[in-house]
Amino acid sequence: MKKTILFAILIGAALNAADGAALYKKCAACHGANGEKKALGKSEIINTMSKEELTTSLKEYKAGTRNTKGMGALMKGQVASYTEADITAVSEYISSIKQ
Numbered sequence: 001m002k003k004t005i006l007f008a009i010l011i012g013a014a015l016n017a018a019d020g021a022a023l024y025k026k027c028a029a030c031h032g033a034n035g036e037k038k039a040l041g042k043s044e045i046i047n048t049m050s051k052e053e054l055t056t057s058l059k060e061y062k063a064g065t066r067n068t069k070g071m072g073a074l075m076k077g078q079v080a081s082y083t084e085a086d087i088t089a090v091s092e093y094i095s096s097i098k099q
């Protein structure tokens, strides 16, 4: 029983990681394959942000309440279709990228 639960958790974590990487693909065009670029020369470098900072800022973009460089509307479009689980997964992925 215990082994089954552990296995389920491991599979869940693996799927989550895969999702995050897949969800990040379209972000790479601006933020760099490893989140190492200033998107359009404007954003902060996102691979140095913590998972919590990433989750918070992406939720704020989705809600339309964040606009730090005058391009919040652009980022709102990027995450508009992302669910809360998607935001968590992509944040986890970005914060796990090694610089």
Ligand code: HEC
Binding pocket: 023, 024, 026, 027, 028, 029, 030, 031, 039, 040, 042, 043, 044, 045, 046, 054, 057, 058, 066, 067, 068, 069, 070, 071, 072, 074, 075, 078, 079, 090
């Ligand atoms: C077309 C280019 C482009 C794409 C694609 C894009 N971004 Fe951005 N991103 C930006 C810009 C420009 C900003 C600065 C927005 C502002 O004014 O607040 C930004 C800001 C951010 C920030 C906050 C960093 C800061 O400056 O505080 C995060 C986190 C982020 N983007 C993550 C993502 C994720 C995750 C995706 C994919 C779902 C994505 N971005 C796709 C251009 C892009």
